[in-house]
Amino acid sequence: MARQDLMGKVAIVTGASSGVGWQSAVRLGEAGVKLCVTARRVEALEKLRLQLLERGIECIAVPGDVTIQGDVDQVVRECLAHYGRVDILVNDAGVQSYGLFDELPWEHITRIFDINCFGFMRFARAVLPHFRARGSGHILNIQSMLSKGSAPLLSAYSASKHATLGWAKSLELELMGTGIQVSNVLVPSVDSNMFAHAPTMFGLAPKPVPPTYDVDVVARAVVRCAMRPGRTIVPVFLQGKLMLWLNELFxxxxxxxxxxxxxxxxxxxxxxxxxxxxxxxxxxxxxxxxGPVPPTPLWKRISATAGLAALVGGLVLSVAGLARAAR
Ligand SMILES: NC(=O)c1ccc[n+]([C@@H]2O[C@H](COP(=O)([O-])OP(=O)(O)OC[C@H]3O[C@@H](n4cnc5c(N)ncnc54)[C@H](OP(=O)(O)O)[C@@H]3O)[C@@H](O)[C@H]2O)c1
Structure with missing residues (x-):
């Protein structure tokens, strides 16, 4: 896991017209990476490209839909034609739909998989021949805390993210010794536009499970991962590492x-x-x-962490006490 200098590297970032993808492109560009950004919205990509160019960051924008094989191939082709190489693929494009599992339209379920899961796989398959030929490359997947956990109303989304993490972990094993790395960033709730974009069966605006973090927390984790590839990163404590421990223990x-x-x-x-x-x-x-829901203020996150830590501490002490009493 040697530290890699990002200066002059080339990254394709999917889902770059908003949220995590947009901010990751900005942060990677600041670290010296040349960019090829993609999503469906042409004007949004153009806006990002111009913002980056103004700051001296090289960027091309190639619109496309991750569910269309021809679009995916076109993005990789144009990136190679322009830069002559691609070093990093940031798989980010994602969608969700809010509803009880048995009330979600079937087309939502299959479409969520087509974008969140098969979209990642399509892009990976499109860059892998190039990575294999060069003996290096990095597939960096934007995952979710729901790649490991669960939430009501998001069963199809959560299933697609579990599937994508499973795929990524297997791919990592297949690629051992090839010089090609696979990484994952497990994203908590962030203040992106995902909640303003998602369909809902309830007639009420969806919002992230609190606490919500600034989208930049993820973008900075993406840069750390790009520098030290081959890891699965959980970038926050409260809705990240602590939740995973809690789910494991209790x-x-x-x-x-x-x-x-x-x-x-x-x-x-x-x-x-x-x-x-x-x-x-x-x-x-x-x-x-x-997006429309601002990040949770730091003081609220700290109070919640203290409350949860006290709960976990109390549970551990109770279990230890019961075990002693049973002896
Ligand atoms: N927001 C959160 O709290 C959260 C939590 C955990 C994980 N994540 C993950 O973070 C990633 C980015 O989400 P976000 O929060 O940044 O949401 P977002 O602001 O809605 O961004 C999603 C991006 O995906 C693109 N996209 C959607 N469908 C596409 C398609 N068929 N083809 C190409 N691009 C498509 C969208 O662009 P166009 O509409 O222009 O195509 C947009 O750029 C996703 O993988 C998501 O699962 C987010």
């Missing part, structure tokens, strides 16, 4: 909380009619890194 705690309040936690008291969102066609709104 799975019933998360289950009780999310089962009881998980659905309510994900809806705002704001009526919306969005039966399809951005699943089948891009929607013009929501260009740029940030």
């Amino acid at each position: 799975p019933w705690v998360g289950k009780a909380i999310m089962g009881q309040w998980g659905a309510r936690m994900q809806m705002r008291e704001e009526p919306v009619t969005r039966p399809e969102g951005n699943l089948f066609h891009a929607i013009p709104q929501g260009v740029g890194p940030h």
Whole structure:
């Protein structure tokens, strides 16, 4: 896991017209990476490209849909034609749809897999021949805390993210010794436009499970991962490492909380009619890194961490006490 200098490297970033993809392109560009950005919204990509160019960061924009093989091949072809190489693939494009599993339209379920899971695989297969020929390359996947965990109303999304992490872990093993690395960033709730883009079956605006982080937390993790590839990064503590430990040690705690309040936690008291969102066609709104729900203030995150730490500490002490009493 040697540290890699990013200066002059070339990255394809998918899902770059908003949110995590946009901000990751900005942060990678600041670290010296030359960019090829892609998504469906042409104007948004052009806006990003011009912003980067103004700052002296080289960038080409190639629009495309990750579910269309011809588009994926075209992005890789244009990147190679322009730069002569590609070193990093940031697989980011993703969608979600809010609804009870048995009430989600079947087309939503298959479309979510086509974008979140097969989209990652299509891009990986398009760059791998080039990576193999050069004996180097890096596939960096934007995953989710729901690649390991679960939430009500997001069953199809969570399933697609679990599948993508499983695929990435297997690919990593296949590529051992080839010089090609695979990394994953497990993203917590961030203040992107995903919630303004997602379809909902409830007539209420969706919101992230709190706490919500600044999208830049993920973009900076992407740069760290690009520098030290081959890792699976969990960039935050409260809705990251602590949740994973808690789920490992006391799975019933998360289950009780999310089962009881998980659905309510994900809806705002704001009526919306969005039966399809951005699943089948891009929607013009929501260009740029940030969305409508601001990040949770630091003091609230610290209080919640202290509360959860006390809960975990209390549980560990109770279990230890019970074990002693049983001896
Ligand atoms: N936001 C969160 O709280 C959160 C939490 C965990 C994980 N994540 C992950 O972070 C990644 C980015 O999400 P985000 O939060 O940045 O949401 P976002 O702002 O909605 O960005 C999603 C991006 O994917 C692109 N996209 C969607 N469908 C596409 C398609 N068929 N073909 C090509 N591009 C497509 C969108 O662009 P166009 O519409 O222009 O195509 C957009 O650029 C996703 O993989 C998501 O699963 C997000």
